[in-house]
Amino acid sequence: MDDLFANIEDRLNSGMATERRSLAPSADHKDGGADAERINPDGHDIGSGAEPVYSGQEELSEAEQEAEVEPQDHDVSPLSVDSLTKLILRRFPAQGAGDAGEIDQIASHLLEMGIDTIGSIESRLSDIDSDNVARLMGYVAETSGARRMDDELLAALEDDYVTNVRDSERRQLLSARLRRVRGKFSIYQLRNATSETKLLTASLTVRYLAALVATRKGISGAIIPGVIAESLDELNPSTRPRIIRTKAGSLCVATNLSRAAAEDIMRQLASRLPRGLKVIRGGDVVFESGRPE
Known part of the structure; x- marks a missing residue:
């Protein structure tokens, strides 16, 4: 349990030098074992009759591996x-x-x-407000x-x-x-019962959550008009959208967001996930998954 979120952090931060605290996907998920089989795409505990709970490890790991910038999004x-x-x-x-x-x-x-390259500069600036x-x-x-x-x-x-x-x-x-x-941008974390991300910027937190929702609910489940779309044409260029890949397909996610706008998007996305995931800002819980939008 040492590198959960590592792949998505590497890809979405594009090599930026930052401290990392992360955890690894469970062996059960990696091998398609009992844990992986127990959670269906909507996060329900199959056969138990219990309320859906966000265990997080399987989907978080997949989102980390898949929410990468599409090649055509990189100006070479x-x-x-x-x-x-x-x-x-x-x-x-x-x-x-x-x-x-x-x-x-x-x-x-x-x-x-x-x-x-110009793309490598744009990638590093994508989380900067x-x-x-x-x-x-x-x-x-x-x-x-x-x-x-x-x-x-x-x-x-x-x-x-x-x-x-x-x-x-x-x-x-x-x-x-x-x-x-220093320290004015990366103030967010995602946390479940067993793991947490490193400190994230607001726009990177939005991309993490978008990838997680897409993994759980499919592409249509992650769409938020004007912010998260299936096509770049659906987003204003001034939002500086980036294309990420998920298991369900590609998503275009705006990155040029004010803190207030980003947090509203976080709230909406978190509400679409089963309970058990918390969005932390500066050490305080600001949103929890599974709450109504």
């Missing part, structure tokens, strides 16, 4: 000053790209870290897209982004800015 364009500039303009259309030298510095920094970063940084003047990109990469990559800098002055600056964003 090589990282360069030009491609990074285009990404900045897409992400911050109102700010403008900013100074070319600053963009070159960011691109060089990322390349030294082994981040060499742009508005929240802006609030935490407290911008007092018009801020370029390049500076905002730099800060969001800092929020996503944290210590790795600081330590992989050759210039000591920039390292000191990033270290000071890191203190303003």
